Amino acid sequence: MKRRRPLGQNFLSDPQVAERILDEANLDSGGRVLEIGPGQGQLTAGLLDRADSVVAIELDQKLCAVLQKKFGGNPRFTLIQADALKYDYSALGSELQVVSNLPYYVATPILKRLTVFRARFKNMTLMLQKEVAERVTASPESRDYGSLSVFLQLHCDLEKLFDVGKSCFSPPPKVDSTVIRVVPLPAPRVEVVDEKLLFRLVHAAFFHKRKMLKNNLSMWKNLFQIEHDNMNIAGIDLARRGESLSLQEFAAIANHIHASHGSS
Ligand code: SAM
Numbered sequence: 001m002k003r004r005r006p007l008g009q010n011f012l013s014d015p016q017v018a019e020r021i022l023d024e025a026n027l028d029s030g031g032r033v034l035e036i037g038p039g040q041g042q043l044t045a046g047l048l049d050r051a052d053s054v055v056a057i058e059l060d061q062k063l064c065a066v067l068q069k070k071f072g073g074n075p076r077f078t079l080i081q082a083d084a085l086k087y088d089y090s091a092l093g094s095e096l097q098v099v100s101n102l103p104y105y106v107a108t109p110i111l112k113r114l115t116v117f118r119a120r121f122k123n124m125t126l127m128l129q130k131e132v133a134e135r136v137t138a139s140p141e142s143r144d145y146g147s148l149s150v151f152l153q154l155h156c157d158l159e160k161l162f163d164v165g166k167s168c169f170s171p172p173p174k175v176d177s178t179v180i181r182v183v184p185l186p187a188p189r190v191e192v193v194d195e196k197l198l199f200r201l202v203h204a205a206f207f208h209k210r211k212m213l214k215n216n217l218s219m220w221k222n223l224f225q226i227e228h229d230n231m232n233i234a235g236i237d238l239a240r241r242g243e244s245l246s247l248q249e250f251a252a253i254a255n256h257i258h259a260s261h262g263s264s
Contacts, residue, residue: 006105007059007060007103007105008037008102008103008104008105008106008107009039009060009063009103010104010169010170010171010172010173011039011040011042011169011170012039012042012043012101012127012168012169013042013168013169013170014164014167014168014169017164017168018042018043018046019046020162020179021043021099021101021125021127021179022043022046022047022050022099024125024161024162024179024181025047025050025097025099025125026123027047027050027051027097027099028051028052028097028122029050029051029052030052031051031052031095031096031097031122032051032052032053032054032055032092032093032095032096032097033047033051033053033054033055033096033097033098033099034054034055034056034057034089034092034096034097034098034099034100034121035047035054035055035056035057035098035099035100036056036057036084036098036100036102036110037057037058037059037084037100037101037102037103038056038057038058038063038067038079039058039063039101040063040066040067040070041066041067041070041071042101043099043100043101044056044067044070044071044077045070045071047099048071048074048076048077051097052076053076053077053078054076054077054078055078055080055092055096056077056078056079056080057080057081057082057084057087058079058080058081059081059082059083059084061081064079064081067079084103084106084110084113085106085109085110085113087113089113089114089117089120089121090117090120092120093120094119094120094121095120095122096120096121096122097121097122097123097124097125098114098121098123098124098125098126099124099125099126100124100125100126100127101126101127102126102127102128104128104129104132104173104175107126107128107129107132108132108148111126111128111132111136111152111182112148112151114182115151115152115155115156115182115184118155118156118184118185119184121184122183122184123181123182123183123184124181124182124183125161125179125180125181125182126179126180126182127164127177127178127179127180128177128178128180129173129175129176129177129178130163130175130176130177130178131144131175132148133160133178133180134178135148135149136148136149136152136153136158136180137149137158137159137160137180140243140244140245140246141243141244142243145243146206146243147199147202147203147206150199150202150247150250151199151202152182153189153247154188154189154190154192154195154198154247155184155185155188155189156182156183156184156185157181157182157183157185158180158181158182158183159180159181160178160179160180161178161179161180161181162178162179163176163177163178163179164176164177164178164179165177189247190247190248190251191251191255192251192254192255193254193255193258193259194254194258197254197257197258198250198251198254201217201220201250201253201254201257202242202250204216204217204219205217205242205245205250206242206243209241209242209243210241211241212238212239212240212241213233213236213237213238213239213240213241213242213245214231214238214239216242217233217238217253220233220257223256223257223260224238233253233256233257234252234253234255234256235252236249236252236253
């Protein structure tokens with residue numbers, strides 16, 4: 001079969017890596033699994049062995065025909081030809097475990113969309129490019145810390161499980177990969193009155209990464225205060241850079257702006 005790189009079609013060719021992903025997914029034997037981008041079914045057969053049922057969302061029509069031929073006879077397998085970026089996951093019910101080797105060209109937006117629908121998912125075991133795994137798990141002060149880290153960490157527990165080299169795929173991707181575990185939290189990690197406002201603030205704080213908060217947050221300068229010669233907002237020193245702020249500190253500033261302005 002001719003492989004179409006534009007759809008991120010780097011298929012897992014190392015069965016040991018597939019086995020390790022399935023082990024880490026720790027599937028409930030009576031549970032339901034959602035697989036995004038099943039490809040030629042490299043993970044699907046193992047998922048069907050371990051879970052009660054599998055719903056797979058694949059965009060490529062030709063691959064859907066291959067999958068239908070391989071697994072279509074199994075009543076515990078449902079194939080949906082759709083774009084995972086647009087799919088309405090609420091149609092699938094809840095308590096799903098997600099297992100996926102994501103298409104890397106859209107891994108970040110798919111991860112964000114899954115996070116938006118997080119109430120549907122018990123946990124997710126995802127392979128994505130190492131660089132994205134570093135960003136979502138990054139802590140303040142690290143090079144990879146940014147708005148994606150803040151968004152994911154506000155709503156989920158995240159854990160890096162293991163790295164996978166390029167040679168474990170066919171054709172090999174240009175970048176290394178990492179498998180991560182994502183467990184949605186029942187409530188946001190910190191109390192945020194207005195999440196839209198929080199992310200306006202976070203984007204502004206990271207806009208010029210090397211600049212101090214007093215420059216990046218100038219749109220809220222009417223709320224800046226001076227205490228002991230230090231300029232601050234919600235008690236946070238504005239000489240600091242956005243990359244040094246914890247989730248709690250971002251939330252404190254956002255809640256302070258909300259209390260002063262009333263809305264986003
Ligand atoms: N699961 C297989 C494996 O582990 O080898 C294939 C993984 S491959 C990295 C990504 C898969 O996602 C491909 O089958 C590709 O066709 C599919 N895909 C790409 N874009 C998609 C999208 N927007 N929605 C759903 N599937 C997509």
